[in-house]
Amino acid sequence: MNEDPVAAPPTGVTLVGDIGGTNARFALWRDERPQAVQVLACADYARPEQAVLDYLQRTGVPVSAVSAVCLACAGPVGAADFRFTNNHWTINRQAFCAELGLRHLLLVNDFTTMAWAASRLGPEHLVQVRPGIAQPDRARLIIGPGTGLGVGALLPLEAGRWAVLPCEGGHVDLPVTSERDFLLWQALRERHGHVSAERVLCGSGLQTLYELSCALDGTPPRATRAEDVGALALAGDAQADAVLEHFFHWLARVAGNAVLTLGALGGVYVTGGIVPRFLERFQRSGFAEAFAARGKTSGAYLAEVPVWVMTAEHPGLYGAGIALEQALARHA
Known part of the structure; x- marks a missing residue:
């Protein structure tokens, strides 16, 4: 499902995702809101990296343009590898960043992003x-x-x-x-x-x-x-x-x-x-x-x-964008 497709800027693209037990929602974060939203079925991909790469291909954004990613993940987030509670995916931060060439990867609990969304909706x-x-x-x-x-x-x-x-x-x-x-x-x-x-x-x-x-x-x-x-x-x-x-x-x-x-x-x-x-x-x-x-x-x-x-259609994506803004501001 596509919503509000946008032309990708040449560099510094930030991507947000909201990954649950069934679906993974991805968007580009621009102008303080999610754009070019797509919903992908987790079961269709062996690894989350594959879903991100497919999303980027669908939206016409080169992997090299993405500098930062925030993923809202269903389950407790710690320093170790993240294993999703209700699907088969695992995220190793180092391997994820290496495959996608990322400088910044933020993993947050999915309801952390819902809370961030509640702060602004x-x-x-x-x-x-x-x-x-x-x-x-x-x-x-x-x-x-x-x-x-x-x-x-x-x-x-x-x-x-x-x-x-x-x-x-x-x-x-x-x-x-x-x-x-x-x-x-x-x-x-x-x-x-x-x-x-x-x-x-x-x-x-x-x-x-x-x-x-x-x-x-x-x-x-x-x-x-x-x-x-x-x-x-x-x-x-x-x-x-x-x-x-x-x-x-x-x-x-x-x-x-x-x-x-x-x-x-x-x-x-x-x-x-x-x-x-x-x-x-x-x-x-x-x-x-x-x-x-x-x-x-x-x-x-x-x-x-x-x-x-x-009733916002994609509050998790909205909150992931706010969380990413906060994290990047702290590292600026």
Whole structure:
């Protein structure tokens, strides 16, 4: 898929990427925004270098023109080789830079880039789904179910600057707050052992939740993929709709817990590949109520926390560009 193709400058091209478990999105970063966006399937390439080279060939940019790359990667980023959590790729920094002739390579957690995007996205890229009052001097939470469950935080600094706190909050224990939760949790534990939030709050988790719910209710399943569950729910299928509602409730509980942990009274930004796809249904769901429906103290703490859904088409690329700007400025 091509968007907004641009003529490449002769030197100093910066490239940004947002790599998840299923797709790799690439763009040229120019004029403070991603341009010439393309989405490539990770399964089509043995190595990420091959995907980058194919992207450059498709956009007509010579490899020699690229001076800096920032890749948003789904998984924890450290000093060692990066191994993606939900696909087969590995990035060795030295080998990657050598093959592409790079001077600068920045690897950041994919939800780090979502947090950077939240620092600049305007109201045209946000839909408010829970009213409240954002406290400007407090942290913001970014959370989003997609291939996995991503969680990150944006921390305010002096003079309007921000710092991003990467984390692996998708792997916290799944909260159990009702009898129905407990029955589903038991079935999940029998299937997987440890039951993390990500076991439910992702694409494959939605399908799993549907299968287990059908089994509990004695209802023959009609869907074999997460997208089919969503389609059935939107078409009025009562079982699928109840599962989608439960999915949104569990997301509310996990998000609320994360706000309590981080003190994220600056608000919550929901992103990822699932919620924006079902935005109208999400707005009608019990998410806003479930978010703060808890004990006297914690419920009051969460009562005024606003929640938005990020509707920018490629927020990960946008955030990767901002992260790259910040890194290059520090080395200037």
